[in-house]
Amino acid sequence: MLFFNFFTTNAQTTTFYGTSKVQSDGHTGALYEVKIDRSRDLTFVTIQQIPTKNLRRLTSAAPSSDAKIKSGNFEASYLGELQSNGNIERTVCNDNLGWNNAKIGEKYNETFVFNGAIPPGLKDFSLIDAGSYSGCRGFGFSNYTLNNPDNHPKTNLTETTLRQKVDEQNDGIVGIYEDFDKDGYKLGCVKDGQTYKLVYLGSGTYRNWWKVGDVKAILRPSATTGVFKADWYMANKSLNNDTYVFFDGQTLKTVTNLKDGGNEESSYLKMYPANSNFSSSGIKKSSGTGFAISSNGYIVTNYHVIENANSIEVKGVNGNFYRKLSAKVIVSDERNDLAILKINDPNFTSLGSIPYTFRQGIADVGENVFVLGYPMTYSMGEEIKLTNGIVSSKTGFKGDISLYQISAPVQPGNSGGPLFDKNGNLIGIVSAKHSLAENAGYAVKISYLKNLIDLLPQTINQPTSNTLNGKVLTEQVKIASNFVYIIVVNDK
Incomplete structure (x- = not known):
């Protein structure tokens, strides 16, 4: 037995008043009323019987267990009968329920509950009862028209205009996403003021009540970048206010908490805009890694990352990967593959207190080191990546004394990222990997960066304290990653 608090005021009601009667032995039966309660995801069907003569026994209109309602290609199965105390009790036609001494002309109403709310806009209605294995069945009604306006929120977007x-x-958030499940949704995401909307563009399962341009969800920002609380419209367009939506730049994930205590999870792949190595102007675009050396916007990267750049932007400042801040080159060293940038965006305030310091002296062979960066963001996403290893050599390619050779794996996109020792001291700047050797990367020694800093037109406040020292690696990464950024080139 299920408990239910009676009809809510927002139920969509169609009353037929029993005008079309089905004649039976000693009584008539008619569809009296249909109520659609989307807040509880239920549909209530009231059947009215009227004796045409005095009856010693009037049998209940309860349907068989296989009864269902149908509207368009939406179907909902029989759940039970609504009792006078507000409970829903599973009754079926072979229970032989009913009334004794039913009098001619009196009206006997029963309300039956179906497990699903008919979506807005569907107006045809049928109650179908094929009967039970024992041969009993309830009433069947077809070709009724519901008062069920399509008041679902809409946009005027098509896939073309959404693109x-x-x-x-x-x-980084807006785009077109397709469910990994072939029967799932194709959704467009667009910004609407301070919020985002997910817009229905199609589905692997045909649902004739969903139209291109219908709103699938309205997203409200949280305190965590890329995470939203959503007003989410379920498959039958009932509203769920307890859904969370996560973006990581390449995928969209939803977690919907259901009223029965369970949850539904879905994952979507971003299909548009496709990752491309060229900007809209046709100039090759690329990305690398950079890291902060001063709170007032100075960032280090490799020279080859920004070489011949028409535009330079920084993503990830203060943890925000959906905002790009413009930057410019202040000083560079092509020979040692270094460049110092400065953020010159009007929206920039501060990078915060730098938590690491420059190491004094040369690292020894065999020392543990770790690298932070953003390799291959087009396929690996924009979450920071950690690799670790050791200093393999104090010299680099062909004995270059400006470089360390390290065993920590590096990939395209790691260029310009920081190399730390086990105490969180900055000892180098990742610059390249050996294409013919496994786990052989190179990093410019920190002393060459110090020389370049001396050439800046103004003195900067270099970091003076190392808050990473003494912490375990996981804590070092959490802290340091807030000061390691994606450097985006030629994306304007």
């Missing part, structure tokens, strides 16, 4: 909006708004 145009995505091109205008492209911030």
